[in-house]
Amino acid sequence: xxxxxxxxxxxxxxxxxxxxxxxxxxxxxxxxxxxxxxxxxxxxxxxxxxxxxxxxxxxxxxxxxxxxxxxxxxxxxxxxxxxxxxxxxxxxxxxxxxxxxxxxxxxxxxxxxxxxxxxxxxxxxxxxxxxxxxxxxxxxxxxxxxxxxxxxxxxxxxxxxxxxxxxxxxxxxxxxxxxxxxxxxxxxxxxxxxxxxxxxxxxxxxxxxxxxxxxxxxxxxxxxxxxxxxxxxxxxxxxxxxxxxxxxxxxxxxxxxxxxxxxxxxxxxxxxxxxxxxxxxxxxxxxxxxxxxxxxxxxxxxxxxxxxxxxxxxxxxxxxxxxxxxxxxxxxxxx
Amino acid sequence: xxxxxxxxxxxxxxxxxxxxxxxxxxxxxxxxxxxxxxxxxxxxxxxxxxxxxxxxxxxxxxxxxxxxxxxxxxxxxxxxxxxxxxxxxxxxxxxxxxxxxxxxxxxxxxxxxxxxxxxxxxxxxxxxxxxxxxxxxxxxxxxxxxxxxxxxxxxxxxxxxxxxxxxxxxxxxxxxxxxxxxxxxxxxxxxxxxxxxxxxxxxxxxxxxxxxxxxxxxxxxxxxxxxxxxxxxxxxxxxxxxxxxxxxxxxxxxxxxxxxxxxxxxxxxxxxxxxxxxxxxxxxxxxxxxxxxxxxxxxxxxxxxxxxxxxxxxxxxxxxxxxxxxxxxxxxxxx
Numbered sequence: 001x002x003x004x005x006x007x008x009x010x011x012x013x014x015x016x017x018x019x020x021x022x023x024x025x026x027x028x029x030x031x032x033x034x035x036x037x038x039x040x041x042x043x044x045x046x047x048x049x050x051x052x053x054x055x056x057x058x059x060x061x062x063x064x065x066x067x068x069x070x071x072x073x074x075x076x077x078x079x080x081x082x083x084x085x086x087x088x089x090x091x092x093x094x095x096x097x098x099x100x101x102x103x104x105x106x107x108x109x110x111x112x113x114x115x116x117x118x119x120x121x122x123x124x125x126x127x128x129x130x131x132x133x134x135x136x137x138x139x140x141x142x143x144x145x146x147x148x149x150x151x152x153x154x155x156x157x158x159x160x161x162x163x164x165x166x167x168x169x170x171x172x173x174x175x176x177x178x179x180x181x182x183x184x185x186x187x188x189x190x191x192x193x194x195x196x197x198x199x200x201x202x203x204x205x206x207x208x209x210x211x212x213x214x215x216x217x218x219x220x221x222x223x224x225x226x227x228x229x230x231x232x233x234x235x236x237x238x239x240x241x242x243x244x245x246x247x248x249x250x251x252x253x254x255x256x257x258x259x260x261x262x263x264x265x266x267x268x269x270x271x272x273x274x275x276x277x278x279x280x281x282x283x284x285x286x287x288x289x290x291x292x293x294x295x296x297x298x299x300x301x302x303x304x305x306x307x308x309x310x311x312x313x314x315x316x317x318x319x320x321x322x323x324x325x326x327x328x329x330x331x332x333x334x335x
Numbered sequence: 336x337x338x339x340x341x342x343x344x345x346x347x348x349x350x351x352x353x354x355x356x357x358x359x360x361x362x363x364x365x366x367x368x369x370x371x372x373x374x375x376x377x378x379x380x381x382x383x384x385x386x387x388x389x390x391x392x393x394x395x396x397x398x399x400x401x402x403x404x405x406x407x408x409x410x411x412x413x414x415x416x417x418x419x420x421x422x423x424x425x426x427x428x429x430x431x432x433x434x435x436x437x438x439x440x441x442x443x444x445x446x447x448x449x450x451x452x453x454x455x456x457x458x459x460x461x462x463x464x465x466x467x468x469x470x471x472x473x474x475x476x477x478x479x480x481x482x483x484x485x486x487x488x489x490x491x492x493x494x495x496x497x498x499x500x501x502x503x504x505x506x507x508x509x510x511x512x513x514x515x516x517x518x519x520x521x522x523x524x525x526x527x528x529x530x531x532x533x534x535x536x537x538x539x540x541x542x543x544x545x546x547x548x549x550x551x552x553x554x555x556x557x558x559x560x561x562x563x564x565x566x567x568x569x570x571x572x573x574x575x576x577x578x579x580x581x582x583x584x585x586x587x588x589x590x591x592x593x594x595x596x597x598x599x600x601x602x603x604x605x606x607x608x609x610x611x612x613x614x615x616x617x618x619x620x621x622x623x624x625x626x627x628x629x630x631x632x633x634x635x636x637x638x639x640x641x642x643x644x645x646x647x648x649x650x651x652x653x654x655x656x657x658x659x660x661x662x663x664x665x666x667x668x669x670x
Contacts, residue, residue, distance in 0.1 A: 013444065013469075014437030021444065021467055028448045029462045039463035041428065043378065053465040055432035055476060060469050093376065097390035097476045099434075102349030109348065109356065113363045127364045128374035128386055131476075132356055134348075135392045141432045141466075141476030143388060 036156050036243075037083040037227060040148075048153055050089035050146040054079045058138035069108045071203040072140065073115030079230060080144035081123065081207035082281045086228040088154035088212055089146035093126040096142055099135030112140070123209050152216065154285070156243035159225035163309040164292035165240075165248060167256060168208050168283045169302045171233045172270055175277025176261040177202030187264060194260040205281040211299055215285070218294045225286040232276045234326050236284040237307070237315055244286075247312035250275075250326070252319045256302040275317070275326070371491050371578075372418040372563060375483075383488055385424035385481045389414045393473035404443045406538040407475065408450030414565060415479035416458065416542035417616040421563040423489035423547055424481035428461040431477055434470030447475070458544050487551065489620070491578035494560035498644040499627035500575075500583060502591055503543050503618045504637045506568045507605055510612025511596040512537030522599060529595040540616040546634055550620070553629045560621040567611045569661050571619040572642070572650055579621075582647035585610075585661070587654045591637040610652070610661070 013021060033039045038052035054076065056062055062072040077094065084091045096116070100109065109132075116127065125144070177198040180187060187195055208228075215224065225244060227236040233255065241248050255274050262270045285295070286309050296303045310316075317324040348356060368374045373387035389411065391397055397407040412429065419426045431451070435444065444467075451462065460479070512533040515522055522530055543563075550559065560579060562571040568590065576583050590609050597605045621644050622630070631638045645651075652659040 011441045012437065013435045013439045013441060016441055018467055021441065024441065024445065025448055025467075026464070028452050029464055033461065033463055039428070039430070041463070049384075049480075051428075051430055051463055051478075051480065053430040053432045053476070053478060055434055055466045055468045055470075055474070057434055057468050057470045059471070093374070093386075095374070095386055095388040095478050097388045097432075097478075099390055099392055099472070099474055100348045102347065104348045106346045106348060106351055106356065106359065110359065113360055117363050126368065128368055128376070129361070129364055130388045131390045132353055132360075133390045133392050134395050135390075135472050135474065136394070137434070137470050137472035137474070139390070139434055139470065139472070139474050139476075141388070141390060141474075143386075143430050143432075143478035145384075145386065145480070 037086040038089070040087065040153050042150065043147070046150055048148050048150050050084055050087045050148055050153070051143065052080055052083040053141065053143045054083065056140040067203070069111035070115030070118070073112035074119040074204055076140045076142050077116040077119035078205045078207050078281055080142045081119070081125065081209060082228040082230055084144055084146040085207050085209045085212055086154065086226050086283055087146070087148060088152060088215070088224065088226065089148040090212065091123050091125040091144060091146040091209065093128040094120070094142050094144045095128050096130035096140070098130070098132045099137060099139035100132060101136060101138060102134055104138065154224040154226035156225055156227050156240050158223050159240050159244035159246050159286035159309045161246055161309050161311045162288070163225070163286040164289040164305045165237060165250070165307040165309060166285045166287070166292050166295055167229070167233060167304055167306045168211055168285070168299060169280070170256045170258050171229065171280045171282060172261050172274035172277045173198055173201040173258045174205060174279040175273040176258070176264055178279070189263050190260060198258070198260055198264070202279065205279065207281055208283045211283055214298050215295055218298060219287065219291045222287060222291055227284050229280050229282045229284050230278060232278040233280070233284065234275045234315065235278070240284065240286055241309070241313065241315055245313070247310045247314045248307055248316070249310055250307040250315065250317045252317055254304055254306045256304045372421040373424070375422065375488050377485065378482070381485055383483050383485050385419055385422045385483055385488070386478065387415055387418040388476065388478045389418065391475040402538070404446035405450030405453070408447035409454040409539055411475045411477050412451040412454035413540045413542050413616055415477045416454070416460065416544060417563040417565055419479055419481040420542050420544045420547055421489065421561050421618055422481070422483060423487060423550070423559065423561065424483040425547065426458050426460040426479060426481040426544065428463040429455070429477050429479045430463050431465035431475070433465070433467045434472060434474035435467060436471060436473060437469055439473065489559040489561035491560055491562050491575050493558050494575050494579035494581055494621035494644045496581055496644050496646045497623070498560070498621040499624040499640045500572060500585070500642040500644060501620045501622070501627050501630055502564070502568060502639055502641045503546055503620070503634060504615070505591045505593050506564060506615045506617060507596050507609035507612045508533055508536040508593040509540060509614040510608040511593070511599055513614070524598050525595060533593070533595055533599070537614065540614065542616055543618045546618055549633050550630055553633060554622065554626045557622060557626055562619050564615050564617045564619050565613060567613040568615070568619065569610045569650065570613070575619065575621055576648065576650055580648070582645045582649045583642055583651070584645055585642040585650065585652045587652055589639055589641045591639045
């Protein structure tokens with residue numbers, strides 16, 4: 001923005017990183033509204049509005065090497081729907097603001113919209129229009145709006161010691177799919193069909209909107225804490241713990257993983273990806289153990305109880321022969 | 336996005352321009368929702384939700400030469416609030432997605448937020464959070480959400496022959512302010528105070544949210560067509576006519592202009608700027624003549640009846656000695 005040199009002592013966006021910057025900017029927002037996957041606003045006595053925004057940038061969140069226009073559109077929509085799912089909300093519509101280079105083919109933009117539409121279609125979410133602008137850097141900014149029953153919103157801050165931690169599905173497969181897209185030659189052990197499954201997991205992640213009605217049916221009035229695992233499983237648990245003022249134990253052997261990924265890169269790296277890989281767009285939920293068991297049974301497909309909320313403030317990973325205190329150093333930071 | 340060359344016959348975003356591209360993308364949106372300044376969604380029997388998104392891009396909508404971070408924040412917020420005002424809506428909150436270069440000072444981002452907050456404060460509009468991402472091109476994407484009484488939304492398509500066309504205030508001053516910022520040496524005739532007023536008109540445009548309750552009070556049940564003049568007065572009239580399937584007569588002598596601008600650049604260029612300059616963020620309303628007169632009297636401050644809606648499809652500009660058929664060729668296109 002500025003031609004002037006940034007002085008060496010001046011704090012830049014890059015130094016502070018995403019989370020530190022967001023914390024500073026929260027000073028401009030009503031305290032009770034921000035700090036979760038989405039903002040929650042009262043509509044009437046029965047309903048709340050749930051609003052979330054995500055920006056995807058060329059070269060940061062997608063690139064021509066691993067992402068077609070249709071896949072970029074799908075992922076942009078999926079990221080927003082996943083934030084709504086993490087709040088226990090039902091999606092309603094999205095707006096789309098696009099920054100486009102003037103030399104981009106019109107078909108690229110139409111394919112982007114087709115990919116978004118395909119992702120939105122199963123939930124009946126509408127595209128409510130938006131804005132397009134010229135930009136040197138292709139940019140997709142989506143705002144998604146949903147609704148939830150009042151007092152039934154899932155919030156990060158609601159976890160309590162004794163809660164079981166549920167992961168709604170397999171983690172690490174999206175990271176493996178990305179690796180296969182970036183380095184196809186790296187695969188020495190997998191069949192073509194398995195590679196294709198992993199790539200598709202990365203290219204077409206499915207937001208877990210299906211979990212919302214299932215959990216509502218099981219636990220009509222129960223408190224639920226939730227986050228999505230778009231920045232990784234450990235990051236989601238960490239966010240839940242930090243917001244709720246609690247700690248957690250994660251059981252490595254319980255984290256649902258794909259046998260394909262273990263075959264592809266071995267148990268050690270597969271576990272790292274399952275914990276830190278990100279982009280799985282599953283949900284991580286904290287709720288009383290008996291409800292957690294019912295939920296896991298009801299949704300199936302690899303869902304599992306992966307740990308327990310504890311008093312304190314540490315997130316501890318239990319492995320066969322060791323105990324690790326996890327940090328978020330390894331988790332994805334956008335700057 | 337793509338490294339491959341765009342073939343000479345391939346249609347690019349730059350060839351098609353903003354409006355043509357938006358028309359193509361409307362195929363992906365529900366027909367009844369898009370095509371106005373904002374989308375309108377039913378909330379309950381009494382209320383509708385009104386949603387609009389705008390993206391501002393460094394080097395396109397603002398730049399270090401003419402825009403401080405605080406002014407960029409103000410203008411981004413103002414553009415969105417103006418879209419809500421053009422729908423007859425009351426703003427509620429905004430989400431903010433920022434693309435930032437990693438070398439941008441943190442103070443730049445905080446000043447941007449301070450500018451947004453200052454613009455939002457008079458209407459009590461909240462910032463509901465959002466997203467930040469690394470980007471080579473600084474980008475501000477705002478989604479604004481407001482409410483309006485059901486059946487009282489102002490729509491572009493509601494103009495009818497016989498309606499008076501109201502401009503809520505002075506046009507052309509923002510364009511003059513921009514010229515003074517880009518070329519301070521160009522001013523040979525204006526006092527410092529007048530220059531400062533014009534610059535401020537460009538840097539801190541005031542969305543005309545004040546018009547909404549005034550017109551609601553005057554015309555409790557009346558049909559109103561409206562657009563904002565962010566892309567210029569002629570463009571707004573053209574949009575209203577195209578959406579409503581009507582034509583219009585604009586009276587040049589009636590268009591409210593600033594004496595400062597006429598002194599600065601002479602009557603001819605001043606009129607061009609009043610018609611095509613853009614960024615004035617006034618409202619252009621079409622309503623029955625008697626209500627138009629009441630509205631102009633009630634809001635004052637340069638508001639005026641500037642023409643009449645006619646049958647047909649031409650927009651004709653009446654001047655002292657001539658009649659011009661106006662086209663939108665000269666209006667602002669983002670590509």
